[in-house]
Amino acid sequence: MAIMKWALPILVGGALALGSCEEMLGDQFAGGEGITQTMLVSADSDSANWMSHGRTYSEQRFSPLDQINVGNVGDLGLHWFADLDTARGQEATPLVMDGKLYVTTAWSKVKAFDAATGEPLWDYDPQVPGETAVKACCDTVNRGLAAWGDSLFFGTLDGRLVALDRGTGEVQWETLTVDQSQSYTVTGAPRVINGKVIIGNGGAEFGVRGYVAAYDAESGEEAWRFYTVPEGTENEESPEYLQAAAETWNTQVLVGSDAIGGGGTVWDSMAYDPELDLLYIGVGNGSPWNRAYRSPGVDGTGEGDNLYLSSIVAIRPDTGEYVWHYQTTPGETWDYTATQHIVLADMEIEGEQRQVLMQAPKNGFFYVLDRATGEFISGEPYTGLNWATGIDENGRPIENPETRIDKTGKPALVLPGPLGGHNWHPMAYHPGENLVYIPAFEAGWIYSPQANWKPDTARGFNIGMDMAANDLPPDLGIRRQVEGTIKGMLVAWDPVAQEARWSVEHPGPWNGGLLATGGGLVFQGNQSSTFKAYDAASGSELWSFAAQTGVVAPPISYSVNGEQYVAVLAGWGGAFATSTDGGLIDKDGAVPNISRLLVFKLGGEAALPEMPELAAMPLDPPASRASAQTIAAGGADYARYCAVCHGPAAVGASYLPDLRRSGALGNRATWASIVHDGVLTANGMASFSDSLDKEDVEAVRAYVIHRANEDKALEGAADKVARR
Structure with missing residues (x-):
């Protein structure tokens, strides 16, 4: 049977006839009807297009296309590519409709291409202010678009929801969805249900209060807003679900002039069941992470489950009405978000057909829930963990008390760490x-409670932890040994047996999102700058492409005129890439960012340009003359305000400035003009004058000089060894 001419029963004159779904949907697009609720609900029957973030409302990221399969994937070749103008992390899922491909890039830009040829059609730049970058915990990324009618919708990093004409890229309307005086950002893809555009936000690390909201697709007017944590002033007029949440918090810290937002941002995953009419949202971590500060008990330790942090919540998409919730990590204190990919499926469990919801959140357990009721069905570790020993029959984790740093007040090495056992990168279900x-x-x-911690709502991480506790010593051997313990895996998980059927180990973590196909394939990019295809049944590697850059975004598959394509955004970035040097201390092995859209087909013959030479700036700092006290103070401020972009211990990422090698390091005035006065604000380096005075800024410079001299000495020692 021809791949793109598969048959769909169509009612004609009271009888069932067979017709081409591709042709039928093509007629709908050509007739100007645009994307409808019927089309989104039945998207699983449309293999040609990829109309929503996870292809279907169930977010399975499974394409039934099988023209590219285990027998011929070796003939897959690059067909066309497009270089991007944003050399930051690329995390978006493209949409494909009527032979046109639409994609967002870093800095919230949007581009449209002919999906078969790669011809550029239009592009749009929302002109996000550069200073917004310091509000983003995890790079200036964007994860994608939503479609409805003839419009495309996306969120901008600075918190706007924008509607574009799908044919021209012209702005139809834009709505501000956040308070821009606070450190809110929007990086996730919206969803559209029955004409309502639903979007959340990020910023929990910076002290905001999380929510998800719905906006009218025609006008941009807000229809409802669902807050995920209490305000602290709940009364009988507050929604019942927030009154119930308030009973699980010490809400005194949520009110007053020094109030913290509480966190609970809905920054990524959503899924929808049209039959049950339930929207499922994943809720993020607390703000600050350390519950002892966020919800203190009378003895100075943390108290309460702190609903609805780290929870999956089911709500009505038309009204925002609460229906049920399941909390994966009660009283979370380790940044264990439940914002990770949510997948819906129907399957037989213990002889009974169940409608299930599945998630592998940061905390390391794989959950299977009844999606109608929220009932816990099962949960087992999908990766290494030590914060809990299991989950009891009620679905509550059995905690390891030694890792409860909000109660012990003592540092603890905890697995998973804040990057989780699985982060935002989408799963796929076959x-x-x-x-x-x-x-x-x-x-x-190492989670190390910070003594006498105070929130800073202007700048910097608000986590209540000593971030410098995880700085590695300058000894290169120790660094490599520690980095070598960080593992990345592709795990094929059986949700009924709750065990891995097979797994593939990658050289490091932070590997790409996934696509499963009807051709028996699983596609994934990785940190090692390759894009690969695996046998979905066995995990055997069947094909590999040298992408020249780390691939973290998830692939898609679509067809045009009966020919199947696979597309993926390439471009190293995101939380791990910015907060470390890419997992590779040795700069000769650092992962570069070369941002591109790559599109493949059988027999594709395009070739990428030759890989450019990447030469690190010399490590030639001024002499370190500051006192140990000044260096220590600068190190503490660096860890809180700088490390998230420029790397722990000043070991920079491969595509953001490595401050040890900065030309400004040797000039006190130039350094102050950048860090304190904000002369590079337009480039994303905003002023930190609200949090650090000039003496503090100079101490940070002294710390970076100290670190640069330590590492220069290491380079010299390595050179001597190499010359022997």
């Missing part, structure tokens, strides 16, 4: 194999 493919990893972290 219904034929009944397997969920997880981009998992192992990376622990």
Whole structure:
């Protein structure tokens, strides 16, 4: 049977006839009807297009296309590519409709192409102010678009929801969805349900209060807003679900002039069941992470489950009405978000057909829930963990008390760390194999409670932890040994047996999102700058492409005129890439960012340009003359305000400035003009004058000079060894 001419029963004159769904949907697009609710609900029957973030409302990221399959994937070749103008992390899922491909890039830009040829059609730049970058915990990324009618919708990093004409890229309307005086950002893809555009936001690390909201697709007017944590002043007029949440918090810290937002941002995952009419949202971590500060008990330790942090919540998409919730990590204190990819499926469990919801959140357990009621069905570790020993029959974790740093007040090495066992990178589900493919990893972290911590709502992480506790010593051997313990895996997980059927180990963590196909394939990019295809049943590697850059975004598959394509955004970035040097201390092995859209087909013959030479700036700092006290103070401020972009211990990422090598390091006035006065604000380096005075800024410079001299000495020692 021809791949793109598969048959769909169509009612004609009271009888069932067979017609081409591709042709039928093509007629709908050509007739100007645009995307409708019927089309989104029946998207699983449309293999040609990819009309929503996870292809279907169930977010399975499974394409039934099988023209590219286990037998011929070796003939897959690059067909066309497009270089991007944003050399930051690329995390978006493209949409494909009527032979046109639409994609967002870093800095919230949007581009449209002919999906078969790569011809550029239009592009749009929302002109996000550069200073917004310092509000983003995890790079200036964007994860994608939503479609409805003849419009495309996306969120901008600075919190706007924008509607574009799908044909021209012209702005139809834009609505501000956040309070821009606070450190809110929007990086996730919206969803559209029955004409309502639904979008959340990020910023929990900076002290905001999380919510998800719906906006009218025609006008941009807000229809409802669902807050995920209490305000602290709940009364009988507050929604019942928030009154119930307030009973699980010490809400005194949520009110007053020094109030913290509480966190709970809905920054990524959503899924929808049209039959049950339930929208499922994943809720993020607390603000600050340390519950002892966020919800203090009378003895100075943390108290309460702190609903609805780290929870999956089911709500009515038309009204925002609460229906049920399940909390994966009660009283979370480790940045264990439940914002990770949510997948819906139907399957037989213990002889009973169940409507299930599946998630592998940061905390390391794979959950299977009844999606109608929220009932816990099962949960087992999909990666290494030590914060809990299991989950009891009520679905509550059995905690390891030694890792409860909000109660002990003592540092603890906890697995997973704040990057989680699985982060934002989407999973995929293959219904034929009944397997969920997880981009998992192992990376622990030392959670060290910070004494006398105070929130800073102007700048910097508000986590209540000593971030410098995880700085590695300058000894290169120790650094490599520690980095070598961080693992990345592609895990094929059986959700019924709750065990891995197979797994593939990657050289490091932070590997790409996933796509499963009807051709028996699983596609994934990785940190090692390759894009690969695996056998969905066995995990055998069948094909590989040298992408020249790390691939973290999830692929899609679509067809035009009966020919199947696979597309993926390439471009190294995101939380791990900016907060470390890419997992590789040795700069000769650092992962570069070369941002591109790559599109493949069988017999594709395009070739990428030759890989450019990447030469690091010399490590030639001024002499370190500051006192140990000044260096220590500068190190503490660096960890809180600088490390998230420029790397712990000043070991910079491969595509953001490595401050040890900065030309400004040797000039006190130039350094102050950048860090304190904000002369590079337009480039994304905003002023930190609200949090650091000039003496503090100079101490940070002294710390970076100290670190640069330590590492220069290491380079010299390595050179001597090499010359022997």
